[in-house]
Amino acid sequence: MNKLNPRQIEAITAPDGPVLVLAGAGSGKTTVLIERIAYLIRERGVLPYAILAITFTKKAAEELRSRLTKQLGIGANDVWAFTFHAACSKILRRDIERLGYTKDFTIYDTDDSARIVKMCLNDLQLDPKQFNPRAMHACISREKNADVPPSRYEENFGGGKQIQEIYTLYVKRLRLNNALDFDDILLKTVELFEKNPDVLEFYQRKFRALLVDEYQDTNTLQYKLCAMLSAKSRNIFVVGDDDQSIYRFRGATIENILSFEKEYPDATVIRLEQNYRSTQNILTAANNLIENNLGRTGKSLWTDTGSGQPISLCRAENDYYEADYIADCIERHVNGGGKYSDMAILYRINALSNRIEEALRRRSIPYRVIGGTRFFDRAEIRDMLAYLHILNNPADDLRLTRIINIPPRGIGDKTIGGVIAEAAAKGVPMMDIIKQSAHPALARFYKIYENLRDLIDTMPLTELYDTLLETTGYVRVLREKNDFESDGRAENVMELKSTIKKFGDDFAEGTLSEFLESVSLATDVENYDAGANAAVLMTIHSAKGLEFPTVFIAGLEEGIFPSLRSLDPMDLEEERRLCYVAITRARRQLHITYSASRTLYGQSNYSPVSRFIGELPNECVEKAEHAVKAAPYGDMRVEATVRRTTEGRPYGVSSQRATGSRPYSVTPSPEVSFTKGSTVNHKAFGRGTVTNVSPMGGDALIEVAFDTVGTKRLMQKTASAHMTVES
């Protein structure tokens, strides 16, 4: 304990009962959590299995577990260190039968859930255009997280009768499919406890101590869970930072941490304000920014390690230059002896990564993108997982309809519609209907299914997967297509086998059901390998809890950061906290960039600089020269939007993005290019000379001095259809 400061020691050795640790960014929060657990075990005689430590991300849980093992040895394995979702899943796997589900229950992600909503709309004959399935699901999710059942829906929303109907049917459908959505994992656990006091009491007795990380991000349901679990022992130790609450949109309520002292008047409250991560310049900037928020507990970070480099601020003309500036900085950093892996590029929205990826690729800078479209979200992976899901849970109609005719096996819309109707009429899963069907294609499908199903208890998962590939013909059909995209997809399908193998290596006794659960709860951040020498790109949300020597924050423009959709005061405060989180990720050097114009969603727009930049103190900030060595777009050729698809190792390598359920779009490079000085011939305007080319979004604005009609400005993409280059 000799490396700890007095405040930290106070937190670690706090007496029994409720404890609130308000821990600023970089103040050694995780260390305190770990030391507290070690202290409880060593000094207070608490047994490891009587400790429940909850985190928000899998990565945090893993880090907690590995550091505990280092500290305590093998006994640490008995500590329950999980995310809310993982802990609840574990509780549910044990007792969910009391709620009428079977233990093989399936977990639906946001995408699956939206599809279920869509089916509900169909049943209710409502127009999916009027009731956007994703928005409807967001509504339902919000209500679930606030613990509002369908029957009470209207109390919250006047005139929401149809939404209530959708919500009701949605709940029914999930149950029929023996499925839980993300929110249900928490909701059903609470329900389990409420309906079965003996189960609750079992866990209340089991857990002598509850510790919660990132407490500022808990929502009503999670709050309720914590309160229930600690009601007997009253040993609830929470760590958090109200300034870093960034999940309001997911129902997190900052009230939970702000009112902790009211809730537990006898609580021990400790503030950790000494920062061990960043330079004073970075901290001063962060402090100044966050002071613009009201309703904080009030905290000011400090360090004794010196002021460090000023924060560099760069204004770019457009997003191409912004990206190139970042790439240039990284290149110079590495030329000066630094590592690529020192650098992280953070942004508010995933859509900003594309331009930056292009710039990094152009300079051959190794990078990896965290988040965005996940490996598990690729169409072909979803297909394979769907097969595994129906083997695990035959009632999973959603997954069944996804793959029943993939690859094509003669089961068309009409046949599927018949099965759905009959299943609905009888109130049974679709598989029951298929089993008895005389339809030859359906019978053939059932045979495939049945044969595989017979193997799940006896065959190792990887072999089962091989057999699955074999009997469904999925890979064979891909290979037969013999094109670039299908090859990539086939590779991805094989890559899933590596995931399965790794799961088998990690959990020798792991079942299919557990594998699927691990996939459902997986995120991309935990796949981030800090050991690889590559720059990292991710959203600020993903970056929470991480730190890097050098951080770039890109896209500091009004409408992007803060987001256009977050302009009312409460949302704006959350955006500001997000910015605070971003700034405090940096250890030594922080670069902030913004762009006068930006092409987003296929449209180019001008936006003013973000208000957050004005909230940084001048003395910490230095304007950066826009040092573009060889102007990369000077004699511009329109860059084709050639996306690297899936060559190389399909996952975890830089520069790959899935483009959803359709084949990847590969646009060939346009042959025509106009450069300054070339002579052109236009269908309508005749002969002319190109006098200027400037980049403009994914296009370019070209100026042409025509021989007869004078100078005109044209967009290259449009003009190329009417204009040729004269040789």
Added chain:
DNA sequence: AGCAACCGTGTTTTT
């Protein structure tokens, strides 16, 4: 039944 081409629309952040 299956495929290709077209149109219209929405697009933050994620356990």
Added chain:
DNA sequence: CACGGTTGCT
């Protein structure tokens, strides 16, 4: 821009 859904052809 990129998706989902629809239409129309084979």
